[in-house]
Amino acid sequence: DTAVSQTPKYLVTQMGNDKSIKCEQNLGHDTMYWYKQDSKKFLKIMFSYNNKELIINETVPNRFSPKSPDKAHLNLHINSLELGDSAVYFCASSQDLTAIRSGNTIYFGEGSWLTVV
Amino acid sequence: GNSVTQMEGPVTLSEEAFLTINCTYTATGYPSLFWYVQYPGEGLQLLLKATKADDKGSNKGFEATYRKETTSFHLEKGSVQVSDSAVYFCALSGSGGSYIPTFGRGTSLIVHP
Numbered sequence: 001d002t003a004v005s006q007t008p009k010y011l012v013t014q015m016g017n018d019k020s021i022k023c024e025q026n027l028g029h030d031t032m033y034w035y036k037q038d039s040k041k042f043l044k045i046m047f048s049y050n051n052k053e054l055i056i057n058e059t060v061p062n063r064f065s066p067k068s069p070d071k072a073h074l075n076l077h078i079n080s081l082e083l084g085d086s087a088v089y090f091c092a093s094s095q096d097l098t099a100i101r102s103g104n105t106i107y108f109g110e111g112s113w114l115t116v117v
Numbered sequence: 118g119n120s121v122t123q124m125e126g127p128v129t130l131s132e133e134a135f136l137t138i139n140c141t142y143t144a145t146g147y148p149s150l151f152w153y154v155q156y157p158g159e160g161l162q163l164l165l166k167a168t169k170a171d172d173k174g175s176n177k178g179f180e181a182t183y184r185k186e187t188t189s190f191h192l193e194k195g196s197v198q199v200s201d202s203a204v205y206f207c208a209l210s211g212s213g214g215s216y217i218p219t220f221g222r223g224t225s226l227i228v229h230p
Contacts, residue, residue, distance in 0.1 A: 040222070041155075041204050041222065041223040041225070042222050042223070043161075043206065043220045043223070045217050048217065056217055090160055090161070092161075105151075105163045106210075106218055107163075108153075108160035108161040108162065110158075110159055110160045111159070111160050
């Protein structure tokens, strides 16, 4: 019954590897996001998709590539992992873009703890 | 652009103490304001929100009032519990046509028995 679920929850991998984090929401929302949280808890938006279309792509390295096969899923693929990619990655969703402007809630997944060694 | 400024933590209190976590914002127009809470090992969840000036959001004993004149949305609770220990994020959305919700840096709260 989890509204926004992401897998894996924990991921330890070596530098240079390629990894993916999957996200699914069962809320019927149109808009999904990826956020990165650093060790100081700062949350930074990475990407946002609305109805499977990319609408926000902040200054994120090209090694990060989101994929949205349908509006309930937004996966994050990371190539050539670097030490600085170690962080917690949160998937989130909201009803739609209009809802964001009128104050609707964003629902977060539980996070994926990525450690690059 | 939009921004949210929160007081730096950690805030350390004894159980039953009064809590205030300050939050001020910069935005155009009339954004909606939120407090999210992140318990250890979990994602963020909405604590309370206010969508227009002078509205008060409240939940689980926490409350915050949307003050447009001071561009503030301070979080308060009259008597904290150990279980309130978490990181609290102030956020805004819906300002200037932006689709990106803006979060503050988070304030860690530690409550001792």
